[in-house]
Amino acid sequence: METFGRIIRLGLKNFWRNNWLTLGATLLMTLTLTMVSVSLLVTFVIKDTATLIREKINLTIFFRIDKVPDQKIIALGEKIKTLDGVASVNFTDKTAALAIFHRLPNVNDNIKKQIGTENNYLPRSLEVGSSDVDNLPNLALQIGAIDKGKLICSDCISYKQNKEIVDQLIRGTRALQQIGWMLSLFFGIIAIFNVSNIVRLTVAARSDEIEIMRFVGASNAFIRGPFVVEGIAYGLLGTVLTLLALPALVMAISALGVGGEIGQAFTVLGVDIKGYVLNHLPILLATQLGLGLGLGVIVSLVSIRRYLRA
Amino acid sequence: MQEILTVGSPKLTRPAVESKVKVPLIEMKSLTKKYGNRVAVGEVTLVIYEGEFVCLVGQSGAGKTTLVKLLTKQESPSTGHLFVAGRELAELRDSEVPYYRRKIGVVFQDFKLLPQKTVFENVAFALEVCGVSATEIKRRVEKVLDLVNLTRRRANYPAELSGGERQRTAIARALVHSPKLLIADEPTGNLDPVSTWEIVELLYRINQKGTTVILATHNRQAVDQIQRRVILMKSGKIISDQKSGKYVI
Ligand SMILES: Nc1ncnc2c1ncn2[C@@H]1O[C@H](COP(=O)(O)OP(=O)(O)O)[C@@H](O)[C@H]1O
Ligand SMILES: [Mg+2]
DSSP, X not given: OHHHHHHHHHHHHHHHHSHHHHHHHHHHHHHHHHHHHHHHXXXXXXXXXXXXXXXXXXXXXXXXXXXXXXXXXXXXXXXXXXXXXXXXXXXXXXXXXXHHHHHOTTSXXXXXXXXXXXXXXXXXXXXXXXXXXXXXXXXXXXXXXXXXXXXXXXXXXXXXXXHHHHHHHHHHHHHHHHHHHHHHHHHHHHHHHHHHHHHHHHHHHTHHHHHHHHHTTOOHHHHHHHHHHHHHHHHHHHHHHHHHHHHXXXXXHHHHHXXXXXXXXXXXXXXXXXXXXXXXXXXXXXXXHHHHHHHHHHHHHHHHHGGGOX | OHHHHTTTSOOOOOOOOOOOOOOEEEEEEEEEEEEXXXXXXXXXXXXXXXTOEEXXXXXXXXXXXXXXXXXXXXXXXXXXXXXXXXXXXXXXXXGGHHHHHHTEEEEOTTOXXXXXSOHHHHHHHHHHTTTOOHHHHHHHHHXXXXXXXXXXXXXXXXXXXXXHXXXXXXXXXXXXXXXXEEEEESTTTTOOHHHHHHHHHHHHHHHHTTOEEEEEEOOHHHHHHHOSEEEEEETTEEEEEESSOOOOO
């Protein structure tokens, strides 16, 4: 593929030739991709937290009296399942409760040590998932009514606390998300203008070459090739720089999140920011590459179109 | 170089055109090109045969360049028909145009060389963009540089060349695809009489090797030197077509 090599060489030459313009376009591309990445991350965080917490907005019924056998609790669970608006009922026995407790991220290790298989004070519980969050108080009453054996102690049905946290969290992160997307759009538009101006300049600077290519019989694909390569170079370099900027980006999010909603969101998610970003690296990278390459290539194709007519 | 030495006494008699079986290469039927209301080429009907040397003459604005642009499919006719090698150009698909252009060579008044490329690279460029392999490029470029007598100048940049040498480089580039047809639009417009003479001789030699040549010019010296078919244009129309003519207006 000698032709292919020629096209790539011509394109990269273009790219390096006007270095100041190239620098400007690359930086803007990087800025855009960075803003998009941040916005995307915040969106993911909101979505994940919301789902997680929404799952947590259910009724949890604790059974503090250890004498009651598991079977009775399970039988009660079966009855609850038949109630209107109940989506799921899960039984957590003592072993499972212990496992969950030991996984809690914000519980001191000293406290964790004091509770083990021998001295397991943790209550068993039924988690009742509801399809309608607002119906929970009503559901609690109904459950009380069918609890003929009085297995449930007073004040052992909880649902209230969670809901408020969720509402607050979602409100705060929404604002952040909107700012993020607005900035993305803003820098995106600037980047499109800038990259297209630069490619248009290189196209104009090489209009003689394009004219010669045309009358010696180069195909349009060949003429377009180097400019597409140039566009790809902007996208690739932008992505690489954005990836290099990612640690700084993570730290910025952490800083923003100190005491704020984001920090809270991560507590709820039970992971740290670095781990979260690392987990989402593939999709971030794919978005950056897709957007960077797409932007670069489309802008190049549009800029050169004028020269390929007739 | 031999030509230059004889410039003081140019041979004014050419062997007469042999009358072989004539195969039409270009056919124009009522060919018309308008720019808005302005008629650049009007109702031109004409046949050019394979192997011919045709001088297309006429004052500036007569429509020579427009006719050349129709031939290279840079422009499309407003009305009428234009056939090259039996194909009507208007029917060529966009994707076929590059391949058509590889079969014709074009030379311009302003050479259109790339300043940052050497003579060799300028000629090679025409093959590079068409996907020819490096070894094949080397072979063909060397051959054509030898033909235009520029082998010694192959590593020079256009700025280091005389006008005549620049035009010879452009001719080499036009010939490197081994085209059937060479079209030269005012190739001597920027050249002194000696270089003009040299270029016309080169075109003559190329024609002798079998390539059909169309020379659009308003240079009397060139036309009188070549002593071949002369088509005279005025205001977009053909007003005379002489078999072996001189430049008269
Ligand atoms: N692109 C164009 N737009 C409008 N008018 C044009 C264009 N090209 C040529 N013309 C007109 O067409 C006529 C023929 O021009 P041209 O073919 O360049 O003549 P020549 O090459 O013989 O000097 C002139 O009157 C010129 O002004
Ligand atoms: Mg002209």
